[in-house]
Amino acid sequence: MKMRALIQRVSQASVVCDDGFQSSIGHGFLILLGVGAEDDEESCARLWQKIKKLRIFKDQQGKTNLDLAAVEGQVMVVSQFTLLADTKKGNRPSFTKAAPPEKGEYLYQYFVELAKRDFPVVETGSFGAEMQVNLTNEGPFTLWLDTDQF
Numbered sequence: 001m002k003m004r005a006l007i008q009r010v011s012q013a014s015v016v017c018d019d020g021f022q023s024s025i026g027h028g029f030l031i032l033l034g035v036g037a038e039d040d041e042e043s044c045a046r047l048w049q050k051i052k053k054l055r056i057f058k059d060q061q062g063k064t065n066l067d068l069a070a071v072e073g074q075v076m077v078v079s080q081f082t083l084l085a086d087t088k089k090g091n092r093p094s095f096t097k098a099a100p101p102e103k104g105e106y107l108y109q110y111f112v113e114l115a116k117r118d119f120p121v122v123e124t125g126s127f128g129a130e131m132q133v134n135l136t137n138e139g140p141f142t143l144w145l146d147t148d149q150f
Contacts, residue, residue, distance in 0.1 A: 002147035003043045003107075004034040004083045009056055009141035013076045015123075018130040023123035028073030030135050034083030035099040035107045043147045044107055048114040050150060056141055064141075074121035078133055079108045101128060 007029050014024035031051065036043075057066040057073070068075070081104060085093035099107065105127045115122045125131045 002036050003039045003047050004036070004147075005047055005051060005145045006032040006080075006083060007051060007054065007143045007145065008032075008135060009138045010076075011136045011138050013133070013135040015076065015078060015125040015134075016132045017126040019126050021126045021129070023076065023125070025074035025076045025121060025123050027071065027138075028121075029068060029075050030133070031075065031077045032080040032083060032133075033077055033108060033111060034081055035079075035104040036084055036097055037099050037103075039099060039103075039107055039147070041107070041110055044111040044114060046150070047145065047147050048111060048118075050145060052115075052118055054143070056143070068119065073119070074123070075115050075119050076123045076125075077108070077112050077115060078125040078131065079104070079127045 010030045011027055012025065013030040016022050053067055055067050056064050057071045059065040081095060081098040084098040085095060086097055087093050098104065108127055112122060112124055
């Protein structure tokens, strides 16, 4: 399994981490990011290119025609390896398809850096920390992307 992202169009999002770190954004994307064991920098770049070009914001006519840049949106990226859970056998999820922590953190940070190259406001959670994520989903509008599907 490759990298997976759950993208939510939000009017606001915030995160409070058990290590005391806090961050928030206004209008934009909350991206929950799961890094797979097979992922690499190319996976990050492909996924980020797809996400930043998503046209899921409303234009003057109320149609979803605008991308994140057109609405001067903000970005929050939160690491979430549980997106890669395998529940085919039994009731306890397996996470063997997720990247090991060191690789996962490296690729998560790389993905964040790609986002920061394109947008002035990019916030994060803390990799590996317990977090409380709060958001107001606009629409609601939520998309699931896997890099092995494009």
